[in-house]
Amino acid sequence: MKFSEVIGQDKLKKQLIHGVTVGRIPHAQLFLGKVGNGTLPLALAYAQYVSCTDRQLEDSCGTCSSCSKYQSLVHPDLHFSFPFPSKAEVASEYLKEWRSALLSNPYLSYDEWMTLIEADNKQGNIPVKECRAIIRSLSLKPFESEYKVLLMWLPEYLGQEGNILLKIIEEPPQNTLFLLVGANADKIINTIISRTQPVRVPPIGLAELSKALVERFEIADSNANRIAQMSQGDFKIAISLIQETENPYFDQWRNWMGLCYTRKISEAVKWSDEMAAIGRESLKSFLLYGLEILRGVLVIGFDSSVSSWVGQERDFIEKFNNLQIPVPQLEIIVREIESAISNIERNGNAKMILTDLSFKVARNLKK
């Protein structure tokens, strides 16, 4: 994973890169913070950077032999340890699932992980046999890289037997790095904490998070800003908010579409008057939101399984789809809304733009 794939955290990335550049690479570090702040992806990007043979100023190269193995998490000098249910003895029994979980979702949470390996009702652990396996694998020299890395995810799940790792953490074999990734310092045994250098991972900057939400979920800027703020910089919370919260424009959108579909033109004109008063930026957000809904209708018309909409928006999209408006007409509506947005941006008269748009939408909103 490259640093560029980690959301935000520019300041911390710079610090980590600077440390490597000046040769200050602590042999045991504890990345500490909420899952949604990006602790795990940051530790992965850091490990890849340290091992890259063609380090760039701001990131690993992504293409050298080390990077390409890191990108698919198969580098022979990259070892993983993580909690797993007691029916297994060592983490490597779950390595295949772990790699695929991480590749598809580096912001993995403990609950998601346990559900993925179908252990939701069981307690995960990093048991003593796993600790011994770690000591064994680290006693070998690195195969290919200058550094051998052990990334331990959630040392919270180490019991007191984790103390057998103390010696190797304190005096590791040459060029061995321990990267521990935890969320709750109170639950990590003190003896481990005191032997690691902390890397505190703060919440993601709101502007950075908002930008990432727009890119990854194709939501409107205003919606992304609102969600970034509500989540306080936590990407996991932001995702659940996107899935749960309803857009404040939903009711107005549904109302307007209803007026256009039933050709209640005088009411649509009245509606345009009221909407024109909400202000240019809000109006733009409203129309952008409407575009997302219409694209949702187009998508669901082709394949309902790929639609990410949920709740009442999903219901609306499905009902809209059932009206069987021909796709070319929907595309005309999309283009008209896009042109209305650009007219609003160019300071056109909002009331006239909306009234005109209402007619055009009504004309194309029929079977």
Ligand SMILES: [Zn+2]
């Ligand atoms: Zn590289």
